[in-house]
Amino acid sequence: MDTQLFLICFLTFVIHLIGTLAYSVRIAGVRTRRIAVSLALFSILMLVSRTSNSFLGPFLAKRVETGLGGLASASLLGDFRWLLVSASLATVAGALLIPTFQRVFCRAVLHFQVHRSIPKLILHGFFKGGLSYVKDVASLPAVRNVAELRAGHGVSGRITALNVGATALWTVGVFASLYAGVLDPSVRVTSSTLSSIINGGATIMMAVFIDPHMSGMTDDVIEGKVSEGQFRNAVVWLVGSRLAGTLLAQVLLLPAAMLIALLARMI
Numbered sequence: 001m002d003t004q005l006f007l008i009c010f011l012t013f014v015i016h017l018i019g020t021l022a023y024s025v026r027i028a029g030v031r032t033r034r035i036a037v038s039l040a041l042f043s044i045l046m047l048v049s050r051t052s053n054s055f056l057g058p059f060l061a062k063r064v065e066t067g068l069g070g071l072a073s074a075s076l077l078g079d080f081r082w083l084l085v086s087a088s089l090a091t092v093a094g095a096l097l098i099p100t101f102q103r104v105f106c107r108a109v110l111h112f113q114v115h116r117s118i119p120k121l122i123l124h125g126f127f128k129g130g131l132s133y134v135k136d137v138a139s140l141p142a143v144r145n146v147a148e149l150r151a152g153h154g155v156s157g158r159i160t161a162l163n164v165g166a167t168a169l170w171t172v173g174v175f176a177s178l179y180a181g182v183l184d185p186s187v188r189v190t191s192s193t194l195s196s197i198i199n200g201g202a203t204i205m206m207a208v209f210i211d212p213h214m215s216g217m218t219d220d221v222i223e224g225k226v227s228e229g230q231f232r233n234a235v236v237w238l239v240g241s242r243l244a245g246t247l248l249a250q251v252l253l254l255p256a257a258m259l260i261a262l263l264a265r266m267i
Contacts, residue, residue: 004063005079009086011056016087016171018049020094020242023235024102026214030221030228031102032109041108044118057174061192064178076182080175080253087171088246095239096140103137155234159213160241166205167245168252173198175249176256180264183257187264194260214238 022042029038060083064076112121177195181188217234220226 004059005082008056008059008063008079009082011052011059012083012086013090013093014052015049015056016090016246017094017097018045020091020239021045021097021101023239024098025105026218027098027102027228027232027235028105028109030218030231032106032113033222034109034113035218035222037109037112038105041105041112041121060174060178064182064188076179077254080179081250083175084171084246084250084253087249088243091239091243091246095236095243098235098239099141100134100138104134155213155217155237159210160237162205162209163238163241164245164248166202166210167242168248169198169205170202171246172249172252172256173202176253177260179253179257180260184261184265187261190264190267191260194263198256198260210238 025038025042026035029035032038063079108121112118115121174195177191177193177198180191180194184191214234217226217231221228221231
């Protein structure tokens with residue numbers, strides 16, 4: 001793995017790590033009873049994700065252009081496989097970090113509720129005991145929480161399946177469209193623009209089915225209609241389905257690239 005590929009894998013890791021940690025924000029919101037503040041603070045981390053994504057595209061496109069027409073094109077598929085592995089590893093890392101992250105995030109929400117200042121919150125996190133607090137509360141997911149999964153999914157099988165599909169499409173969209181340009185360089189520009197259709201479909205699935213379901217369940221926890229244990233189970237199952245989606249993306253990469261190349265030629 002060369003330096004450029006390592007950097008692209010790192011950016012992919014950051015994007016999917018933050019995406020996985022987003023699930024724990026709802027847990028923090030439930031525990032602090034500050035849903036709106038929790039989502040607002042998490043938007044700062046989303047800026048990091050979006051910035052990483054803005055760098056990922058040009059770096060990846062440049063790597064594809066360099067490999068076109070040469071012997072290096074044969075190894076580009078392997079490069080995309082590594083990127084998908086990075087997405088899966090980031091999801092696993094995010095799952096393991098959820099207990100620690102939600103505790104730290106709860107403290108951040110309560111601190112912001114008092115001081116109402118993002119700069120003060122950042123200074124407190126890095127220079128006034130915030131890092132030592134992370135060390136104190138760091139922990140792995142409890143075994144008993146995993147055992148409680150036998151009590152029920154917390155979310156329906158339909159929502160779980162939709163999350164798998166949406167994650168797979170969102171994960172593979174850009175990669176498949178760029179690799180379609182490798183399969184048929186004559187339509188590589190058209191192929192690259194088709195990624196927005198795939199990602200748009202995944203976004204619609206999340207916005208129409210998954211996010212409203214979790215938002216409703218979050219409100220049910222606040223109102224006492226659903227227990228926090230059931231809500232944690234739902235989060236665990238969604239994280240697990242997200243991991244399954246990144247693994248499914250490995251299977252979809254080549255077929256999706258071939259389909260995109262075909263559609264690009266038909267346009």
